[in-house]
Amino acid sequence: MNALEQQLNYPMGDTLPPGGKVQQVAPGVMWARMPLPFALDHINLWLLRDRIDGREGWTVVDCGITHEQIKACWEEIFADALGGLPVLRVIVTHCHPDHLGLAHWLCEGGEQRRWQARLWMTLGEYAWGRVMSSGDSHGSNAGGEFAARHFKANGLTDEATLQKIRERKNYYSNLVPSVPGQYRRIREADVLTIGGHGWRVITGFGHSPEHASLYCEDLNVLISGDMVLPRISTNVSVFDIEPEGNALRLFLDSLQTFEPLPADCLVLPSHGKPFQGLHTRLGQLRDHHAARLAEVREACAAKPCSAADIVPVMFRRPLDMHQMTFALGEALAHLHALWLDGELARERGDDGVWRFAPRQA
CATH class of the missing domain: 3.60.15.10 (Ribonuclease Z/Hydroxyacylglutathione hydrolase-like)
Structure with a gap:
């Protein structure tokens, strides 16, 4: 316990x-x-x-x-x-x-x-x-094609993993x-x-x-x-x-x-x-999510981050493919909370991946 x-x-x-x-x-x-x-x-x-x-x-x-x-x-x-x-x-x-x-x-x-x-x-x-x-x-x-596109747009770019998700x-x-x-x-x-x-x-x-x-x-x-x-x-x-x-x-x-x-x-x-x-x-x-949000803020202040970049910040243990899908979804939820509250801005790169950084005044 x-x-x-x-x-x-x-x-x-x-x-x-x-x-x-x-x-x-x-x-x-x-x-x-x-x-x-x-x-x-x-x-x-x-x-x-x-x-x-x-x-x-x-x-x-x-x-x-x-x-x-x-x-x-x-x-x-x-x-x-x-x-x-x-x-x-x-x-x-x-x-x-x-x-x-x-x-x-x-x-x-x-x-x-x-x-x-x-x-x-x-x-x-x-x-x-x-x-x-x-x-x-x-x-x-x-899983499925829509899920694979969603993960790819949020930084999960390993093609073998994406194919498993499609399947x-x-x-x-x-x-x-x-x-x-x-x-x-x-x-x-x-x-x-x-x-x-x-x-x-x-x-x-x-x-x-x-x-x-x-x-x-x-x-x-x-x-x-x-x-x-x-x-x-x-x-x-x-x-x-x-x-x-x-x-x-x-x-x-x-x-x-x-x-x-x-x-x-x-x-x-x-x-x-x-x-x-x-x-x-x-x-x-509430304390748990406040701590995770603080980690996300710090990571995005250091460099623009995708949800896939945030996963190892929030989840420090090895993840199988099934666990990764939930971890990435949760990382994105924390990014979106800061983005939609106006703390972060997001931008889609030439590679099609969404990344988040502190909003400029």
Whole structure:
């Protein structure tokens, strides 16, 4: 546990539910932890006891990617942890593959087609997920021709790496092969009645188009999704579909929406362990990005920098190709925050690469 983590309280200790099992974290709220085949090797999913239209059952929050191991874990949960009751709805916080990937399968009741449940999402997340799942590679740092052009324009010029990125055009649709054709829209400040308790929707931006967190005042529990994580900082990237985006400013502004919540609320994040210390963590995240912005300012003052030039400034460890795509997107987000705030100017060189330097008075 690093020094920042030690400032937080982990009421569940080091106990983690194994794949295919659940652990209660609050009355009527169960925690499932599914494996992921990435460097970030798990995702937390939540099952909430519920009653809809007179039917007893469960609401599931987030799904995991489409993967046989995760399906097997869910099948074990269906058999052993739901008390013979169906899933009544599936809420997805945002469109990233580890959250949306299995929604179509969960809504249809798994391999045995046990039930038909409705998908609930914000419009921004549902629309983006539908587009990317369809195989349109435009709009994701993950891969495809548009992503390769985006990276090249921001300083990633190694042709072998760019070709690998082009070849990953089906990356998203492999993990999210289908998105339900119908959904129910949720919006900022909506209050969803789940198990007799009100859960208020808190939307956030910068990490994804219209991320939905859920706060229950009765239980003093926040399902934070990826907006507030205890151990790692949320990825905040500029994508090829919005090449002049200001993702970091959107993210930092979104953190303010969590400030009114009680200091002792139990935060249920998508990665890492449930924790208390929300306000402490919000401060840590702001400090983290302030330090990264200071590094970017210093680097650009020494010479005009592309996003690729900034990657080794912000990320001092070796990166594989997958990690590089996210690192470059995050470097660009920090450059854009300073550029759009008027601190930096950008200029496109004869080589087609955007570089940033201090704006001249």
